[in-house]
Amino acid sequence: MPLDTDAPPRPTLRRPVLRTLRLGFVPLTDAAPLLVAQELGLFDAVGLRVALTAEPSWAALRDKLAFGALDAAHMLGPMPIALAAGLTGVKAQVTVAAGLGANGNTITISNALVQELGRLARPLGAASFAALVRRRAAQGRRPLTLAVVFPFSSHNYLLRHWLAEGGLDPDRDLRLTVVPPPMVAQRLADGAIDGFCAGEPWGSHAAALGAGRIALSTGDIWPNHPEKVLAFAADYATRDPESATACTAAVIAAARWLDEPANQAEAVNILRRRAFPRLDRAEIAAAFEGMAEGLPLDAPLRFHNATLPRREQAAWFLRQMRRWGHVPAAVSDSAALAPWRQDIWRAAAARLHEAEPPAPSPPPSSPLGDSPEHA
Structure with missing residues (x-):
């Protein structure tokens, strides 16, 4: 039979080429929504291909997002403000599409400080700690680090607020330094620092090492405070809003799954496999169980109710950044808080038939206001 050259060509079926979303995180318990979303296939379920990479420090993660090596990131709550203001010479616009957790940090102090206190009643009061600092100063001893x-x-800002509640000036009465989260427990064990404030599981790890004791959680300072956020490079969220919305939907679903007690054991398995292969299972489990050194926390790590990004909560961090002279007066509130948007979260939540989470706890107030008390 002769070939019919007039017949229309047969259509070629081609699968769409999916662009991989490059998503970075720092190994911490509150990165769980991202790890769970990948492990449970929630990214796949929304048609999204994600390359999830662990970053060694917050500075490395910030730079990769700012300079285009990442499309989105697990990010410290105040970091989008710092990027918008161009602090430390790195300026970039990001879009905060969701929160990743509430609470989840602990303040851990060395065994030597516990002995100086005489008795550690948790949560350690700011006045008791301030009395210790003043006693050491009167004895001519070095400032604590x-x-x-x-x-x-x-x-940084919750620790500073707590110290100021005790009448201390964090910039004059102590020495504050920066240590990446995976290194804090060992630095405490080595005696290089006297205490630290970090996300779990590092406080529990320090206690398990015998390097120190958990004195309080940041949830004791501001119950249910916002912690990390899911931030997209601003051009990515504008260029591909569908992927940003799909990613946010997967994260919301993962946060809901994480808050179910029946899923805690599997969550710990995922975190140990993906983020903390060298840590004991009990150290990772503590945050999910709402415990610190075997005692319950009044404000434990939670995920789902923190997913709606709230500009009014971010505004408290901005006030603290101004209070301590970290944000220039020339940077307006509107510019600093511009990254916080709810439209992506609401579009994602609509796909999941999610209701808006209940209103969060109000932030702590400063007895002398939020002006720079140390000036």
């Missing part, structure tokens, strides 16, 4: 994980972090 406390570590935070990044200059522009909830850890």
